[in-house]
Amino acid sequence: MSRLLALAALALQFSCAQFVPAPTDLIEAKGYANISVRYKQVPTGICELDPDVKSFSGYADIGENEHVFWWFFEARNHNASDAPLTVWINGGPGSSSMIGLFQELGPCFIDEDGSPYNNPYSWTNVSNMLFIDHPTQVGLSYSIPVPAYTDGYSDQITVLPDTTCPDYATDWACGTYSYFNQSLTANSTPAAAPSMYKTLQGFMGAFPQYSRKEFFFTTESYGGHYGPVFNEYIEEQNANLTEGAKEISLAGVLIGNGWYDPLIQYQAYYNYAVDPGNTYNYAPYNDSMKAWMYNNLYGPGNCYDMIVDCNTRGINEVCSYADNFCYLQVENIFDIVAGRDEYDIRELTPDPFPPEFFVDYLNTPKVQQALGAYVNYSESSPAVSTAFGTTGDDGRVLTTITDMKKLIDANLTVIMYTGDADYNCNWLGGEAVSHEIGAPNYEQAGYTDITTSDGLIHGQVKQAGKFSFLRIFESGHEVPFYQPLVSLEMFRRAVKGLDIATGMWEVGDGLPASEGQGYRISNEAVNTQ
Known part of the structure; x- marks a missing residue:
């Protein structure tokens, strides 16, 4: 990462x-x-x-x-002084x-x-x-x-x-x-x-005229570290x-394809590429590569043990070494072998999307x-x-999980959304993190389709109260680029306090958990030509 x-x-x-x-x-x-x-x-x-x-x-x-x-x-289309303020x-x-x-x-x-x-x-x-x-x-x-x-x-x-x-x-x-x-x-x-x-x-x-209403914090990727920690600091x-300071009226936090917990998400590289695999049915490794990756991850003294040691002792040099090892020996295997964009496995490298004009x-x-x-x-x-690398911040769990739970317990809207074609911060790791948080009623929730104004199904959501986890279909790392409509409607529903699946129900403590099918719906096979 x-x-x-x-x-x-x-x-x-x-x-x-x-x-x-x-x-x-x-x-x-x-x-x-x-x-x-x-x-x-x-x-x-x-x-x-x-x-x-x-x-x-x-x-x-x-x-x-x-x-x-x-x-x-x-x-747009609002009296700006009456609109919420959102940071990205x-x-x-x-x-x-x-x-x-x-x-x-x-x-x-x-x-x-x-x-x-x-x-x-x-x-x-x-x-x-x-x-x-x-x-x-x-x-x-x-x-x-x-x-x-x-x-x-x-x-x-x-x-x-x-x-x-x-x-x-x-x-x-x-x-x-x-x-x-x-x-x-x-x-x-x-x-x-x-x-x-x-x-x-x-x-x-x-600009006090733009700061009168609710405040939302939106971010992505390393924002899985930033979002929870920054907003708990704000609270x-x-x-x-x-x-002389102003109370910031924090109402919600939205994080796209976030890097929250390296202990969970380094394992998710193996999960996404090997077992159970991604929903594009794209398997980039032969048996020897699978065994090598597994050993690099779980072998004695290797990635998993190093990240545990980092987060137990909290020593900069230990964390920096652990994160570098895990990157080179676990995450980076995909870049070496696959010849595909780790931010969108549907695309060969070099990937021209999103454009950088x-x-x-x-x-x-x-x-x-x-x-x-x-x-x-x-x-x-x-x-x-480089500065973050010296402390091994990427390999630290920090307080991301506990801070997410604190934000949820404070009755704030918290949304984790993930594009399912992203390997780097893949949705299997994000889904595992969502369960680790321990939000009330979340374990009893099911996945349900997200309906949008075009009548198509662009993803699924698992929601309990104001906490939601979204898998967005056919999307790479930067979800609003690949799936702009569902991203906008998700954001609109979050800001208005509505359920993410339909936008028809006001979310409150009494909203039942979402009900629906399992999450392993397969995408069409990725084009490997």
């Missing part, structure tokens, strides 16, 4: 880099908790195409060298939330010519949306902006004395980057929680508000000026992924 940030992607993400001048037209405001915020209104057409829907972007300056980028969109963050660790904005559920997509076009399934149809590049040094966030260059494949930058691109550096590699320094960003999920909280306090204070801060778009001077950006855009941050 920790290798989401493949170095092969770096060549693309730096391809349009250039030096970025410091923004001079940002409005300065003071948020709650004395957090400084700088922002500007984004012109219509940069992403949102409706001139009646406002958009703002900027930075929450949460520390001397912590400048967190955010991009906000008003809700991507995972990684170190992945930019512009991925979610431009590839999944934001107001626009970018075509191959670099032009935005409307996304009719944007989650802004339901809620105000706030996309945050978190933690510092992710995406357009920065610690210290410096002129530098990269070869496009390395995970390091070389700082330049000025904004002159030397002959020995390719033109497209020179630009303004956040200074690569692991000590200036978070190195674990618990360490990142306070900076997220400060960012929210800053935005909500600068703890709500219970002990400091002077937005990366170049965000590195054009016009867009950077419109957003008030101070650094070139990077789809992922090697500094952050």
Whole structure:
């Protein structure tokens, strides 16, 4: 899971880099908790195409060298001041939330010519949306902006004395980057929680008109770590508000294809690829590979034992070594053998979906000026992924399961949704995690079809009260890209407090558990040609 940030992607993400001048037209405001915020209104057409829907972007300056980028969109078809506020963050660790904005559920997509076009399934149809590049040094966030260059494949930058691109550096590699320094960003999920909280306090204070109603937190992938821990931290801060801080009216948490519990989910790689196997009936390994993977997972002193040891002793070096072993000797076997995209097993590698035209778009001077950006855009941050790697955060169970249970017990909406073609954070592991949480009445619930406005069945849900687990059919890792309609209707029903299966019933403590068939409905066989 920790290798989401493949170095092969770096060549693309730096391809349009250039030096970025410091923004001079940002409005300065003071948020709650004395957090400084700088922002500007984004012109219509940069992403949102409706001139009646406002958009703002900027930075929450949460520390001397912590400048967190955010991009906000008003809700469509609503009075924005009466709409809920929803945050979206991507995972990684170190992945930019512009991925979610431009590839999944934001107001626009970018075509191959670099032009935005409307996304009719944007989650802004339901809620105000706030996309945050978190933690510092992710995406357009920065610690210290410096002129530098990269070869496009390395995970390091070389700082330049000025904004002159030397002959020995390719033109497209020179630009303004956040200074690569692991000590200036978070190195674990618990360490990142306070900076997220400060960012929210800053935005909500600068824009109180958008922060009056319920607050929803949405995320995916490494968000299985972020979502539970961050929101339990928010609840703890709500219970002990400091002077000048605002209570955040948390109403729900939605997590797509999350990485929650490595002890469960490293085993799920074997479950998904070998036994009982995935529902596409795709079996990538011969008998010797199956035996090798099983031994790497369960052999004495191997992956399972290492993860147990990590979470028993909690030593950074132990956890880092364990996670690296499990990645290389268990998870990565699929990448070596299958020749398929681990985020969508239906596709051969290299997989062109979802398209990444937005990366170049965000590195054009016009867009950077419109957003008030101070650094070139990077789809992922090697500094952050490396920092998290030093603590072995990926291999730690942390408090994810207990925090999910606390959120459920607090009567909040909690939804786990999973695309069933994703190997990386596969739905078998997610389903096992959902049972581990121990939500009331969940074990008695069955799976039932999710009905949508097109009359098709795009997935199934197992729901008890306000807790739901969804398997979305024919979907890779980024569910809103592959199945936009059911994703939007799921989100709408969650925000409105309705049952996920039909959207016809108001969810409450008295709602009976869902009833339906078993979960092993098979997809059509994957095309192996």
